[in-house]
Amino acid sequence: MTAGSAPSPEAGSAAYVLAVADDAMVYAQRLGEWLTNAPQIEEDMALANVSLDLLGQARALYARVGELDGSGRGEDDYAMFRDERQWRNVHLVEQERGDFAREMARMLWFASYQHELYAAQLASSDPVVAGVAGKAAKEVRYHLDHARHWVLRLGDGTDESHRRMQAALEWAAPYVDELFDDHAAAVTAVEAGLVARLPSELREAAQGRVEAVVSEATLTMPDPPTWRSRGGRDGIHSRPMGYLLAELQHISRSHPGATW
Amino acid sequence: MYGNDVIDPNDPLNAAETPAYDEARQHEDRRDEVGGGFDALIAADQRIEPRDAMPDKYRQTLIRQIAQHAHSEIIGMQPEGNWITRAPSLRRKAILTAKVQDEAGHGLYLYSAAETLGIDRAELLDRLHNGTQKYSSIFNYPTLTWADCGAIGWLVDGAAIMNQVPLCRCSYGPYARAMVRICKEESFHQRQGFEILWVLSRGTEAQREMAQDAANRWWWPALMMFGPPDSGEAASQGHTAQSMAWGIKRFSNDDLRQKFVDMTVPQAQKLGLTLPDPDLRWNEERGHWDFGPIDWDEFWRVLRGDGPCNAERISQRRRAHEEGAWVREAANAYAAKHVRSQESAA
Numbered sequence: 348m349t350a351g352s353a354p355s356p357e358a359g360s361a362a363y364v365l366a367v368a369d370d371a372m373v374y375a376q377r378l379g380e381w382l383t384n385a386p387q388i389e390e391d392m393a394l395a396n397v398s399l400d401l402l403g404q405a406r407a408l409y410a411r412v413g414e415l416d417g418s419g420r421g422e423d424d425y426a427m428f429r430d431e432r433q434w435r436n437v438h439l440v441e442q443e444r445g446d447f448a449r450e451m452a453r454m455l456w457f458a459s460y461q462h463e464l465y466a467a468q469l470a471s472s473d474p475v476v477a478g479v480a481g482k483a484a485k486e487v488r489y490h491l492d493h494a495r496h497w498v499l500r501l502g503d504g505t506d507e508s509h510r511r512m513q514a515a516l517e518w519a520a521p522y523v524d525e526l527f528d529d530h531a532a533a534v535t536a537v538e539a540g541l542v543a544r545l546p547s548e549l550r551e552a553a554q555g556r557v558e559a560v561v562s563e564a565t566l567t568m569p570d571p572p573t574w575r576s577r578g579g580r581d582g583i584h585s586r587p588m589g590y591l592l593a594e595l596q597h598i599s600r601s602h603p604g605a606t607w
Numbered sequence: 608m609y610g611n612d613v614i615d616p617n618d619p620l621n622a623a624e625t626p627a628y629d630e631a632r633q634h635e636d637r638r639d640e641v642g643g644g645f646d647a648l649i650a651a652d653q654r655i656e657p658r659d660a661m662p663d664k665y666r667q668t669l670i671r672q673i674a675q676h677a678h679s680e681i682i683g684m685q686p687e688g689n690w691i692t693r694a695p696s697l698r699r700k701a702i703l704t705a706k707v708q709d710e711a712g713h714g715l716y717l718y719s720a721a722e723t724l725g726i727d728r729a730e731l732l733d734r735l736h737n738g739t740q741k742y743s744s745i746f747n748y749p750t751l752t753w754a755d756c757g758a759i760g761w762l763v764d765g766a767a768i769m770n771q772v773p774l775c776r777c778s779y780g781p782y783a784r785a786m787v788r789i790c791k792e793e794s795f796h797q798r799q800g801f802e803i804l805w806v807l808s809r810g811t812e813a814q815r816e817m818a819q820d821a822a823n824r825w826w827w828p829a830l831m832m833f834g835p836p837d838s839g840e841a842a843s844q845g846h847t848a849q850s851m852a853w854g855i856k857r858f859s860n861d862d863l864r865q866k867f868v869d870m871t872v873p874q875a876q877k878l879g880l881t882l883p884d885p886d887l888r889w890n891e892e893r894g895h896w897d898f899g900p901i902d903w904d905e906f907w908r909v910l911r912g913d914g915p916c917n918a919e920r921i922s923q924r925r926r927a928h929e930e931g932a933w934v935r936e937a938a939n940a941y942a943a944k945h946v947r948s949q950e951s952a953a
Contacts, residue, residue, distance in 0.1 A: 379691045379692055379700070380692060382691055382704070382707050382708070383684045383685050383707075383924075384923075384927045385927065386930070386932075386934035386935055387934070387935055388681065388711050388714055389715070390934075391708070392708050392712060395705075395707065399701060399704050399705060399708075402700060402704070403701070406698075406701070422697050422698075423697055426697050427695075427696070446930070447931065499941065500937050500941040500942075501937050501941075503944065504936070504937025504938065505933070505936050505937050505940045507936075507937070508934070508937030508940075511933070594692045594693055595692065597693065598693055598694075598695040598753055599695050599696065602695070602813060604811075605695075605814055606806060607695040607696040607699055607806060
């Protein structure tokens with residue numbers, strides 16, 4: 348691409364699909380940390396399942412990005428050999444693992460967002476994006492259901508779990524707006540028919556889902572936060588991201604050119 | 608790819624891929640003719656089921672053995688879980704995550720099998736956490752490099768399957784049935800481990816060194832997994848004779864260890880890895896591989912708690928359990944409230 352020229356439609360699509368893939372990849376990585384650390388064995392299995400689903404979404408989408416951006420790169424090129432400034436995920440998914448209530452607050456928001464997102468990609472002009480969305484939409488229904496049941500149990504469980512779950516909702520609140528920002532790649536993607544709706548147009552339904560669960564769980568929606576995360580879609584990340592990438596990437600980078 | 612580089616996928620790679628597994632999982636139910644007495648059922652190689660009368664010692668032996676097996680699955684998640692966030696490719700990350708998840712599932716089947724003997728999972732976990740019940744000592748060794756995930760699959764799962772295939776014929780029905788399923792999944796894991804090492808041993812110099820180093824460190828502990836020798840100074844005053852009489856155990860420790868060595872040495876040759884035993888050689892007369900002396904002092908030392916990771920494994924397990932206590936309490940409180948509200952609505 349020469350300086351100053353508009354990106355080709357394919358390159359614009361690639362940037363959008365990359366952002367969707369990076370969200371899934373980074374959250375899969377965080378959820379993988381729960382294995383052997385979950386509150387009960389059933390939950391080790393469940394969180395591993397969600398992690399595997401998201402990893403599967405990321406892998407299929409990275410393969411498509413490599414076609415759309417014309418580079419022919421594969422999934423590991425994207426996951427293992429990009430630096431922090433080249434990642435396009437939102438800050439919510441890169442935050443360090445907290446207590447189980449925080450994980451369920453994050454999963455409730457993220458799955459609610461993905462639920463609307465993949466629904467809007469079902470009739471995508473890109474057959475791979477549409478295909479991944481079809482499979483992912485079913486997976487995300489399970490993630491949403493899982494998060495919902497835990498938020499209900501924790502919100503309406505003991506005093507301690509109620510307090511922790513309410514604190515977890517407060518913790519997640521500053522990271523929510525960023526999910527629904529109409530970033531440039533998303534605008535291009537809507538114009539190209541890659542996805543039917545802008546991120547901002549997903550908010551009402553996603554937030555409605557979260558509010559219904561919060562209310563049923565005898566919790567309250569947090570007040571508007573005093574700050575909000577920004578920049579993930581432009582590769583501006585928060586402190587935990589560099590450490591996450593160091594852990595994810597260091598073996599591959601220590602052995603350049605090796606196959607595994 | 609040269610001809611001799613190719614592994615025939617039809618060659619059995621572990622005991623669950625041999626006819627021994629198919630034989631072990633066959634069970635002919637003749638309870639109608641044998642009747643319901645414990646001794647008659649055992650004598651006729653029939654299965655004891657949860658509602659059958661059984662000697663208390665039989666029950667206690669099985670609780671101890673099944674619990675130890677379940678604990679081994681749960682503690683065994685840690686050495687490989689250690690590599691999930693660092694797996695060198697997304698494909699390997701997915702396979703490893705699924706494997707560790709399977710181990711959690713095996714733990715659950717086995718705790719359920721133990722519960723049929725009249726004890727509950729919470730009590731068994733307490734016994735794991737306070738050290739009154741054991742798990743397999745192999746998991747007290749560290750996973751230092753990515754190749755260790757390969758060596759665990761190939762050697763540790765391979766040894767476990769050799770031990771477990773005969774358990775598909777265990778006289779206690781729920782345990783035998785759990786083992787049929789677990790062996791099948793373990794067999795898959797063992798193949799995946801072998802394949803990790805296959806790729807490494809054909810990779811860069813650094814990858815080959817990594818694979819060899821892992822084989823060096825895991826070989827002897829894998830042989831120790833079959834337990835103390837049947838005779839001699841290091842033999843344990845264990846439960847072998849009684850367990851054999853009750854149809855819980857079918858082969859001696861040394862028999863299983865020899866079968867494992869015989870199956871594994873040719874695989875090491877295919878991988879191009881050297882096993883760290885200068886005495887390893889084919890004995891034409893015996894029709895088996897001879898191998899050198901095992902360091903039983905190390906075995907007993909690690910079993911007693913002085914291994915590289917004993918303290919770490921238990922403390923991580925306790926920490927997860929204690930940090931999760933409020934979550935489990937909340938789930939119970941929620942369930943109790945909702946049972947009450949359903950009752951009052953009825």
